Amino acid sequence: MSTKRDRIVDELRRDILGGGLARGTPLRQDELARRFGASITPVREALSLLSAEGLVVAEHHRGVRVAGVDVDRVTATYVVRRLTEAHAVRRATPRVSRHDLARARAVLDRPADDPAAARERNREFHFLLYDRCGVPALPERIAALWQAFPWDLTLHDDDRAAASAAEHRAILDAVTDGDADRAAAATEAHVAGGFASLLRALGGARAGDPFDD
Structure with a gap:
């Protein structure tokens, strides 16, 4: 059952990543207590959870603020995402049904007129596949990694949005063909493209993909 703390966490996380x-x-x-009609206690607990995720930081004499981006931490998240999501899609490929494929195509065909809708469509497509990987805990782990990734910094990258749409089609085509290795490789390329977009948004901070080292 969702608590007031959980609702605050969910809404603030959505606000930050959106x-x-x-x-x-x-x-x-x-101010947050007034916004959510809550006491200070669930607000404080929510901020503590978001701090553990790296989305907010608390500083002595300065209070709590939305965190900046720790490039080392995001790079580590990217590395694990790339490996884990590719593995999930490789396992999912022989397990998806025709109905699953039809649903995935419908998701990709659905218009997304704003960044929030695009993010939701992106998530729905990916987790439709990840949930078919046959390891129930794996999609949960991937979801936690997604929470730690600063999607908000790439929301307005139109070039990335166009490339991402093409990459989604490449993943779905490979899964439809039953080619698990190609589907995994397409997923890796997709995650790598998102990371490259993030580095551009950060002004090339420590530019370079660790997989290229």
Whole structure:
């Protein structure tokens, strides 16, 4: 059962990763309590959980604010995402049904007129496949990795959006053909493309893909 703390966590996480709360924005506990109609306790607990995820930071005498991006931490998340998501798709390929494939095509064909809709469509497509991997805990692990990735920084990269759409089709085509290795490789390329877009948004911070070393 969802608690008030959980609702606060979910909404603040959505605001941050959806770009509604910019990086560095102060988060005053009293203002958040008024916004959510809650006491300070669930707000404080929610901020503690978001701090553990790396989405907010608490500084002495400065309070809590939306965290900036720790490039080392994001790079580590990217490495694990690339390996884990490719493995999940490789396992899912022989397990998806015709109905699953039809649903995946419908998801990709659905219009997404704003960044929030595009993010939701992206998530629905990927997890439709990940959930068929045959290892129930694996999609949960991937979901946790997604929570730690700063999607908000790439929301307005139109070139990336176009490339991502083509990559989704490549993944689905490979899965439809039953080619698990090709589907896994297409997934790796897709995750790598998202990371490259993030590095561009960060001004080329420590530019380079660790898989290229």
